Amino acid sequence: AGLVRGKLGIVTGGGSGLGRAICQRLAENGASLVVVDLRKETAQETVDLLSKASKEGQHYAFACDVGKREQIENLKSFFVEKFKKSPDLVVNNAGITKDTWLLKMTDEQFDDVINVNLKAVYMMTQTFARLAVEQQRSQSVVNLSSIVGKTGNIGQTNYAASKAGVLGFTKAAAKELARYNIRVNALLPGFIKTPMTSQIPDKVIAKITERIPIGKMGEAEDIGNVVTFLCSDLSKYMTGAQIEVTGGLDM
Numbered sequence: 001a002g003l004v005r006g007k008l009g010i011v012t013g014g015g016s017g018l019g020r021a022i023c024q025r026l027a028e029n030g031a032s033l034v035v036v037d038l039r040k041e042t043a044q045e046t047v048d049l050l051s052k053a054s055k056e057g058q059h060y061a062f063a064c065d066v067g068k069r070e071q072i073e074n075l076k077s078f079f080v081e082k083f084k085k086s087p088d089l090v091v092n093n094a095g096i097t098k099d100t101w102l103l104k105m106t107d108e109q110f111d112d113v114i115n116v117n118l119k120a121v122y123m124m125t126q127t128f129a130r131l132a133v134e135q136q137r138s139q140s141v142v143n144l145s146s147i148v149g150k151t152g153n154i155g156q157t158n159y160a161a162s163k164a165g166v167l168g169f170t171k172a173a174a175k176e177l178a179r180y181n182i183r184v185n186a187l188l189p190g191f192i193k194t195p196m197t198s199q200i201p202d203k204v205i206a207k208i209t210e211r212i213p214i215g216k217m218g219e220a221e222d223i224g225n226v227v228t229f230l231c232s233d234l235s236k237y238m239t240g241a242q243i244e245v246t247g248g249l250d251m
């Protein structure tokens with residue numbers, strides 16, 4: 001406990017799945033968070049869980065579509081007003097899938113996934129890095145990619161492209177921002193139990209699980225643990241890293 005004590009953070013997509021588990025671990029370790037999601041209600045549910053689990057930090061729910069520049073600006077204003085400084089942690093976790101075969105994909109399905117999974121990571125990182133540089137404060141940014149960004153996956157040309165894009169973005173940003181004491185790392189989850197994966201039929205789950213050396217799907221807390229490490233000073237010599245948290249799947 002206490003790995004990120006006193007740090008202020010933003011977690012996008014914090015109202016569900018991995019984002020919620022990330023918020024829980026960060027809060028247990030002493031961070032104060034702005035939990036961001038499309039709907040304030042889901043973000044607030046996370047905040048309520050955090051407040052129950054730990055008395056240390058103060059947490060806020062904020063509704064923001066991270067695919068829209070003007071809404072990120074509103075988030076920035078809210079953050080500065082509340083805390084009077086730049087965030088120490090930015091976790092770009094919000095993500096969507098719109099799976100279909102390439103031969104059937106529409107431009108809209110492609111653009112939507114790129115916009116939320118990749119362009120939003122660029123807009124969020126840029127906005128809050130600018131704030132950190134202005135205020136001469138350090139920062140740790142963690143971007144959620146996916147093992148699919150490395151391997152590709154049937155039905156996910158849009159998603160795989162977005163998640164591979166996150167890896168390239170992360171490394172380029174890491175190189176540019178290191179001089180300002182801003183670290184940028186990427187985490188590639190494998191096959192983790194969340195609402196995003198709950199629709200997958202049992203047969204398919206069994207087939208994928210056969211390929212996982214650790215022999216089971218991951219838990220959301222497995223991702224929360226590694227994000228907390230990347231946000232903490234334990235990883236202070238790491239930037240531009242891409243960490244696979246997959247139970248060994250497709251290593």
Ligand code: NAD
Nearest residue numbers: 013016017018038065066093094095146189192194195196
């Ligand atoms: P999820 O669907 O359970 O949660 C995603 C959250 O993001 C939701 O609360 C959703 O409302 C929010 N969101 C979506 N679009 C948004 C937007 N434009 N602005 C703000 N919030 C938005 O998904 P999850 O499984 O928790 O996935 C979290 C991240 O991890 C995603 O980036 C996903 O691609 C990645 N990932 C998940 C897995 C897995 O196995 N679950 C594997 C690899 C990568």
